[in-house]
Amino acid sequence: MMTKVKTQGLVTDLMPCIRLLQAAGHFLFNYHADTSGMNMLLRKIYSSAHAVLIVVHYICMGINMAQYKDEVNELTANTITVLFFAHSIIKLAFFAFNSKSFYRTLAVWNQSNSHPLFTESDARYHQISLSKMRRLLYFICGMTVFSVISWVTLTFFGESVRMIASKETNETLTEPAPRLPLKAWYPFKTMSGGGYVFAFIYQIYFLLFSMALANLLDVIFCSWLIFACEQLQHLKAIMKPLMELSAALDTYRPNTAELFRVSSTDKTEKVPDAVDMDIRGIYSTQQDFGMTLRGAGGKLQNFNAENNPNGLTAKQEMLARSAIKYWVERHKHVVRLVASIGDTYGTALLFHMLVSTITLTLLAYQATKINGINVYAFSTIGYLVYTLGQVFHFCIFGNRLIEESSSVMEAAYSCQWYDGSEEAKTFVQIVCQQCQKAMTISGAKFFNVSLDLFASVLGAVVTYFMVLIQLK
Amino acid sequence: MDIPKFEELLKQIKMNFWLMGIPFDNPKIQIRYYVLLLPLSLMLIEEIAFFGSRMSSENFLELTQLAPCICIGVLSVLKILALTAKRQKIYELTQNLECLHKIILNDTRKTELVRKNLVLIKFITKYFFVLNAVLIFVYNFSSPVIIAYNYIVSNEVQFVLPYAVLLPFKTDSWIPWLIVYVYSIFCGFTCVLYYATVDVLYCVMTSLVCNNFSLISFKLQKVNRNTAHLLKEVVKEQQYVLKLAEDLENIFTAPNLFNVLIGSVEICALGFNLMIGDLTQIPGCILFLSSVLLQILIMSVFGENLISESSRIAEAAFLCKWYEMDQKSKKTILTIMIRSHKPKKLTAYKFSVISYGSFSKIISTSWSYFTILRTMYTPPGTKFQDDL
Numbered sequence: 001m002m003t004k005v006k007t008q009g010l011v012t013d014l015m016p017c018i019r020l021l022q023a024a025g026h027f028l029f030n031y032h033a034d035t036s037g038m039n040m041l042l043r044k045i046y047s048s049a050h051a052v053l054i055v056v057h058y059i060c061m062g063i064n065m066a067q068y069k070d071e072v073n074e075l076t077a078n079t080i081t082v083l084f085f086a087h088s089i090i091k092l093a094f095f096a097f098n099s100k101s102f103y104r105t106l107a108v109w110n111q112s113n114s115h116p117l118f119t120e121s122d123a124r125y126h127q128i129s130l131s132k133m134r135r136l137l138y139f140i141c142g143m144t145v146f147s148v149i150s151w152v153t154l155t156f157f158g159e160s161v162r163m164i165a166s167k168e169t170n171e172t173l174t175e176p177a178p179r180l181p182l183k184a185w186y187p188f189k190t191m192s193g194g195g196y197v198f199a200f201i202y203q204i205y206f207l208l209f210s211m212a213l214a215n216l217l218d219v220i221f222c223s224w225l226i227f228a229c230e231q232l233q234h235l236k237a238i239m240k241p242l243m244e245l246s247a248a249l250d251t252y253r254p255n256t257a258e259l260f261r262v263s264s265t266d267k268t269e270k271v272p273d274a275v276d277m278d279i280r281g282i283y284s285t286q287q288d289f290g291m292t293l294r295g296a297g298g299k300l301q302n303f304n305a306e307n308n309p310n311g312l313t314a315k316q317e318m319l320a321r322s323a324i325k326y327w328v329e330r331h332k333h334v335v336r337l338v339a340s341i342g343d344t345y346g347t348a349l350l351f352h353m354l355v356s357t358i359t360l361t362l363l364a365y366q367a368t369k370i371n372g373i374n375v376y377a378f379s380t381i382g383y384l385v386y387t388l389g390q391v392f393h394f395c396i397f398g399n400r401l402i403e404e405s406s407s408v409m410e411a412a413y414s415c416q417w418y419d420g421s422e423e424a425k426t427f428v429q430i431v432c433q434q435c436q437k438a439m440t441i442s443g444a445k446f447f448n449v450s451l452d453l454f455a456s457v458l459g460a461v462v463t464y465f466m467v468l469i470q471l472k
Numbered sequence: 473m474d475i476p477k478f479e480e481l482l483k484q485i486k487m488n489f490w491l492m493g494i495p496f497d498n499p500k501i502q503i504r505y506y507v508l509l510l511p512l513s514l515m516l517i518e519e520i521a522f523f524g525s526r527m528s529s530e531n532f533l534e535l536t537q538l539a540p541c542i543c544i545g546v547l548s549v550l551k552i553l554a555l556t557a558k559r560q561k562i563y564e565l566t567q568n569l570e571c572l573h574k575i576i577l578n579d580t581r582k583t584e585l586v587r588k589n590l591v592l593i594k595f596i597t598k599y600f601f602v603l604n605a606v607l608i609f610v611y612n613f614s615s616p617v618i619i620a621y622n623y624i625v626s627n628e629v630q631f632v633l634p635y636a637v638l639l640p641f642k643t644d645s646w647i648p649w650l651i652v653y654v655y656s657i658f659c660g661f662t663c664v665l666y667y668a669t670v671d672v673l674y675c676v677m678t679s680l681v682c683n684n685f686s687l688i689s690f691k692l693q694k695v696n697r698n699t700a701h702l703l704k705e706v707v708k709e710q711q712y713v714l715k716l717a718e719d720l721e722n723i724f725t726a727p728n729l730f731n732v733l734i735g736s737v738e739i740c741a742l743g744f745n746l747m748i749g750d751l752t753q754i755p756g757c758i759l760f761l762s763s764v765l766l767q768i769l770i771m772s773v774f775g776e777n778l779i780s781e782s783s784r785i786a787e788a789a790f791l792c793k794w795y796e797m798d799q800k801s802k803k804t805i806l807t808i809m810i811r812s813h814k815p816k817k818l819t820a821y822k823f824s825v826i827s828y829g830s831f832s833k834i835i836s837t838s839w840s841y842f843t844i845l846r847t848m849y850t851p852p853g854t855k856f857q858d859d860l
Contacts, residue, residue: 409811455824
């Protein structure tokens, strides 16, 4: 039906997720093979239809909330539901307005440098990140479907009533309400018959698609973070062989003979045919090459056979230097990726945290009214677990990024840099100095995404719960 | 006092590990392990069942009396489970530390540096076990004493059990009471054995790693222009000890997390009991509370030691005569300093760092929860509580 679209970099890795996003109705119109006007129009209509349906139902829920705003219990419950689905609306709108920066972040990794010595390690960590991204996607999809199923199942338990406080007698009366997953206002009768079936199906659609909209966008964000972390792992892994390579590159005569490692010379000789290749083959893009051939920037010392301490040819030295260059350029690329991720998704995280904080406060209040194992308890705890789970989802990946990026310094230190050349030592120093500061994702500069954030959110919920239970 | 040999320090721990069924030289778990663990777990389930059966808003005071026992039981089981999962790492770490210790003992200068520390560890090892053993003896054998006292005073036999459990049968006569009593004290001893061993192991290992860091600092400080080639040795040693500290963190991160979480709950419940409970409870509460606080304090002290010792290497690097050395050595010193500015921390599963700061945070968090509990607690029968 559709010809395979040619993709590269992150888009190839994230294609299943992107297709799911398009299916769920996000305004994602790139990455199709067939970009003819008719098909694009159809896709735009598809997304708009989803958006309209979801917004209309959201407004219906809002009208219901306004109708029953005098009942405290009803108001709290409806507010929580409305806030819960606010995530989906916000994320839908956010993506629609910010799709350019999403495309830009997805394109950051389209061109990456490579080095013949490190391609195997690169491929290995790329594969690891791919499998982790897939597993995350399956897990989140499974959890979304599970949540929808358990929500619908819970609808059939307990009484489907509304609690109304009678003004005259000041006691709580029950008013029958339709047995639907969500409380919403409809212009037609929904107590039974055709209206009921239609509303039920509409609500199932709404539940599934709105949860999918919100969760899939979080999955894209976390997948980006997984990719960045695995790239950092790759950099840490190649530090050791890089040092061993540089140990042979001793461009100054050493002071004492002990610093001269014979074994490292042997290792250099084992470098596969690369030294006989045309030097141009080492780099994938011409601009990477600017330093040595044209002599701009780098100071390649020209050694005759007698002056060169290790007996390396100029080509071998260039290989060792190119390895360092590869490392630094790759690290800069990762920093660019992380910065792009932060710019793209930071504001969405800020909105998410704002809405979640209010939701959790209200949920803490609702939790104080739990008086036994019943439908009310299950639904409150379900809301709590889901909301906290969403926050935990991106906090844990943000935290992993911080851990990985700050452990690069330790990896740099733990290799045998003391045997390396002066250049290698300077390289280790600069890397250590720079990597002391961890790479973080911030929510529009208000907070850093880490497990500390999650712990503070959890602590705040417990505190509100304890204060509110006292005020009861 | 004499410098203790490595075997002396670890003798009691190794014997305890053997007793628990996870001996040092055998990677397989013995039957003894399950024989000790399963009754304790069963006892915990019974205690929790009892707790659940008494749960209602009027019994709040009683619930906070039951909570500490359950908490300590749960804590010791979790700690030993976490440690059993990492026992291979523990054995390797002990062997590595033993090798390093031997090197220390061979050099009198080094021995002098760490003398005080080692003597302290030996002291802590001995008296921690003794103290806990005494406590559990007193607590366990208080029940027959209370029964005897009641008999003498009121001439009737009340069957008192040391721990409140929910049992499917009554313990109103001698035989069932005796069975449950023996079972209870057996579980009590197991519980104390578990958590005391884990704590002492933590103290000993952290101290030994700290010692190695301080020796590296000492060696680094003494480097001068003529001995600049020793810098490479120093770096290698530092890398090795950093790796050992990483293993240490790996082993103890889960037990530390459980300790922090459950310790806060215990302090809260005990403080509440102390304030609101009746006078007969006070000595027991004070004893329990001080032991919990001491345990968390010791954990934080050793964590803080590790942080300070590993960051002292940076100071030592500055204190050596680097200004007289050649360019290469200065670069090496700079790299060492950059690395050592980031100290080696022990964490509670990355959620929080174990240090003095975290200790005060635990105390203040428990205090705030305790204040909230106190304000919201209304003694039953004094105020009409609305139905929800």
